[in-house]
Amino acid sequence: MKGSLWLAWRQQRVPAGIGAAALVVAAALxxxxxxxxxDxxxxGLFDHCGTGPLYCTRSGTGLPLLLDVEPLKYLGALNIVLPVVIGVFWGAPLLGRDRELGTHRMVLAQGVSRRQWFASRFALAVAATTALSGLLAGVFAWWWRPAADRSYGLFWYDDTALSGSGPRVVAAALFGLAAGTLLGLLARRVLAAMGLTLLTTGVLTLLLEWTHRTRLLVPPHTYVSAGITPKAPMGEKWSTGTYGLITASGRHDDVLNCPYPSGSQLRECMTAHGYVARFYEASPAGDYWAFQWTDTAVLGGLAVLFTVFTVLLLRRRV
Structure with a gap:
């Protein structure tokens, strides 16, 4: 390792070391x-528990029987905020520190081109970010697997599982790095770039969480049961909370038009209003990957776009 790559390593060894230490601690925990x-x-304490959204209860007391998944949720939360942390503390100073101090001029005076100066720093940061985020996502998946989608564990649609695992974590981390790098190039001060990166990555993280809740990017499935036939067990599905009744013409009405759970009253009400079936909306467990790849495409696409903008602005800003 020599030249601009060696200099890039010298400048980034501290955040790389902190990331490696965080990974070791997370793996140990x-x-x-x-x-x-x-254990x-x-x-055998959980042998009588089944899958599904309802809590499993302790025999004799009726109290919920749950595994200790709170530490697992903390790791998921760390993975969710990872793009913010990487963007603020790694991406923003990546080019911004040299620009603020003027040290990039000395490097460029040694015959190093602007793009080589950028490529050596950014490539090293991308490699480290990919490794760190990928391994953290892998640790979460390994830890989560025994308790995945169980009434006593953690369901796939929990925020910390849905957004804190899988390829989404890697794409989000790279997005944070690319956003911080671009803003570090645009801003005159590193602190200003860090503040803008915090705002940008934080807002997008919250926005994607909102799209999960509203099912904006991954529409839910509609499940229909004829007449007053009870709906199939929810199981691992993620309900939207939307239930209703269907007329012969296919119109969907609110469930409160016939607020009876079952029996003759429900049958009479449905007959009187012309309802022939009931429905509910939910996302099946298989949609975990639909959410994952949708988020990965959005975050990865933004990361590529921000990187292209950075390359195009190098000549004007450096």
């Missing part, structure tokens, strides 16, 4: 808590 989780599952 995951191994510890996962071992306790497996609890092998004890």
């Amino acid at each position: 995951a191994a510890h808590f996962r071992s306790g989780m497996l 609890a599952l092998h004890s």
Whole structure:
């Protein structure tokens, strides 16, 4: 390693070291808590529990019987905020620090081109970010697997599972890096770039969480049961909270038009209003990957777009 790449490593070894230390700590904690989780599952205490959204209860007391998944949720939360942290503390100073101090002029005076100066720093940051985020996502998945989609564990649609695991974590981290790098090039001060990066990455993170809740990018499925036939068990589906009744013409009405759970009253009400079926909206467990790849496409696309803008602005800003 020599030249501009060696200099890039010298400048980025601190954040790289902090990231590596955080990964080691996360892996150690995951191994510890996962071992306790497996011991609890092998004890037989949860053998009578089934899948589904309803809590499993402790025999004799009726109290919910749950695994200790709070530490797992903390790791998921860390993965969710990872693009903010990387963007603010790694992306924003990546070019911004040299521009603010003027040290890039000395590097460019040594015969290094602007694009080479950028490429060496950015490529190293991308490699480290990809490795860190990918391994953190892998640790979460490994820890989560024994408790995945169980009434006593953590369902796939929990915020920390849906947004804190899978390829989305890697795409989000790269987005944070690319956003911070671009804003570091545009801003005159590193602190200003860090503030703008915090705002940009934070807003997009919250916006994507909102699209999950509203099912804006991944529409829910509609499940229909004829007449007063009870709906199939919810199981691992993520309900939207939308239930209703369907007329012979296909019109969907609110469930409160016939607010009876079952029996003759429900049948009489449906007959009187011309309803022939009931429906509810929910996202099946298979939509976990639809959410994952949709978010990955959005975040990865923005990361590429911001990187292209950075390359195009190099000559004007450096």
